Amino acid sequence: MTGFPSAIRTPDQKLRVFISSTLKELAPERKSARIAVERLHLAPVMFELGARPHPPRDLYRAYLDQSNIFVGIYGDRYGWVAPTETVSGLEDEFNLSGSLPKLIYIRETDGEREPRLNDLLDRIRTDDTASFKYFADADALTGLLEADLATLLAERFAASARPAEPEHTAEVEDALGTFPSPVTELIGREREVASLKRTLEREEVRLVTVTGPGGMGKTRLAIDVGEDLAAEYPDGVYFVDLAPVLDPANVVTAIAQTLGVRNTGDGPVEGKLVIALRGRRVLLVLDNFEQVLAAAAVVTRLLSALPELNVLVTSRALLRVNGEHNFELGPLAQPDAVGDERPETVSFAAARTSPAVALFVERSRAVRPDFELTPANVGAVVGICAALDGVPLALELAAARIRLLSPELMLARLDRRLPLLSGGASDLPARQQTLRRTIEWSTQLLGDEERKLLNRLGVFVGGFTLEAVESIGADDGADVLTMLGVLVDSSLVRQEERPQQTYFTILATVREYALEQLESGGELEDLRRAHAEYYVRVAANADRLLDGKHQVEWMSRLVDDRENLRATERFYLDRGDWETATAFAWSLYLYWWIGGHLGEVRGWMEELLAADAELSPAARARALYFTGAIRFWQDPVDGITQTLTESAELFAQVGLPKAEALTLVSVALAALEKGEAEEAESVLETSLHLFRGANYRWGEAMALVSLGLAAILRQKLPRALNRFEESLALTLRQKDKLGATIALHHCGWAHLLLGDADAATTQFEDSLMLSRDLGHKEGVAYGLEALTAIAAQDGDAVRAGRLFGAALSVREQTGLYNAPSISFHRAWTGPLQSGPLAADFERGEKEGRHLGVRAAVAYALPPAKGGAMDVFGDRLSPASPLPPMPKDTE
Incomplete structure (x- = not known):
């Protein structure tokens, strides 16, 4: 493409996705497309984000020339044709997309499309280089586009990666799945990137700490190096942000959370981490370590236990442990003449090659796309860089003001303000003072x-x-x-x-x-209280909505808010407000459970009980429940039953039937663990009655599953199936996806124990698909184990071994291996492991251990079930013994 101003810049410098559509007609769809692109940390390139001084045709042509992927979204309108043109901008954009990968989305319509748009769509459908799909609305488009972009990127990543056996390849989505994707390009650090990579690639170097004052760009450097080294770490490069972690004791939990290892309270988290990482070639990037330096011993213990592990730390101070290699990061280089001559005497050529100047110019263009370094302003720009000591963050904060202040005016203000500002930090290093003064200067504006x-x-x-x-x-x-x-x-x-x-x-x-x-x-105490009170209100809303059709939406929101939730709990514990602390933790029970945070909750409640303070009956009941129910999975002894019974009695005393019923479920599970099935059934019937009286359908569904388990232990299989089916019907009516996975899984076991392997297979597969779509790895492990039994019954030792090995790997890598498995697969795998096919089973198990989660699920499911699962519409498997779901009338 030629004949248009190539200097028009796209909004940022990332992998760019050009979004083509009519503007007003498809405004909601454009917003959805932008969200989908940004969720994958790519850059949406959109006409409305551009530089208005340029003619529209020049703008979109320039943007197309700088884009990597073309996304076309089409509705009913063809778009405006300019007086001098023969086609609309919409068609012109497609014509100019050339060899870019093309993802095309056509909105379903009840009306008539304009004839010229129909002609364009007919041409697109015959274009072998374009992939096209239909969508119903803006929300559907978000999911389609996000999934297709992820697939496209994964395919291109895989195509460029080194060859490997497909069944032993680490999942692409996991390789950098925890890495933030900066919205801007790293400027002026080419030498540092190369040097740090060389250091990490040395065999004897396993721990490198990038040190330097705040704002120097340590995090940004670590991200780029981690991304560049991804191919060297086939089992993943993981970024752990420690900025929100204020207590060194929580560093292990933060690392585990990033790797998907759950703190369920059934064993030490550090031990789970070691098991999850054993034998895996992994790079951990631990960012902002300076505030948790007391946790340095955790890093050394992990390195000692895991010879394949390397660690890259960013910190304002060294960890000061054995084996640590320091990589000190200084400011960006300025033109050589600075310090010897006045800034205005620096040559234009010297300024253009300076990393500090380049960063300031690039960040200035982000807010003023037409900003350029010129002979007229170069002296002022160099002066700004000198005043800010080449500190990257200081330069970015100053550049953000370029829309209002010319370089000359900005330099005058900086010269006048910076020497006067101390911010109460005169004991800090000079460049750290520069950043703090720049922050204060920015706030003064x-x-x-x-x-x-x-x-x-x-x-x-x-x-x-x-x-x-x-x-x-x-x-x-x-x-x-x-x-x-x-x-x-x-x-x-x-x-x-x-x-x-x-x-x-x-x-x-x-x-x-x-x-x-x-x-x-x-003001700090009052603001912290207001902060905590807000999240108490958030938790109260979540308590009402986490067990229904809004479950996924609320889980996503609470994951985003998790550090604020922890800070809220800490606020009330530190002030001895036991009532609010326990009530807040209780209202988020489902989130702690599903998210794998119950171990933290147990720790908070043990701290509360150890304070030996006077507690209300409700507060004590909640604390006893969390300590007893969570500890049960690790150590199911008689004392725990006593703890849980006291909790249930206290809940009954204060008139909280839902809480009492939930506690009784744990009492019953403890009885089942001891083989007391009849006693468990009696307790569960009481629990079920309480749940129904309180109209708490989620609890009712869980009590029904537990009653089914008790029936299985009593060899009453038809009764068990009936209970499981009742639970499934409830979860479907409530649109409770997590509950549905649990009920489907148990229905499958009941069918298999009754001799109906086909029905069992169907329901195991449905449960596995739903767990996959929910990202519920515990459910995935159960599903793989269940299908292991199916393969074993069919005599396919290799397949059974692979599924068995994959399930073990999922459990180890998520820290869920200690929980009693609500699965009966070992009764089927035992004969294979001790019989004539033992070698085949063992070979399959070794292969299965190298499968990632997605690869394991894809292997477990037949091709016809590879798509998204929706048991809440009309795609419930026909073999499932349930009536059709009624349509949602809300």
């Missing part, structure tokens, strides 16, 4: 209300939503959204689009500054 809001944002741990900000930052009549926009434009707050809402974060250095301002102003 804000209005009083924006500055007040920025300080208040310091109470958030991790990210936050607009609603959360309004709860702590909205004075009467304040326009929080507008003020947040000012902070985003100033680079003091960062914005990210999530499927359900917009999410905001602030850098650790900015948060430190904000907290200092709150503390010095005497």
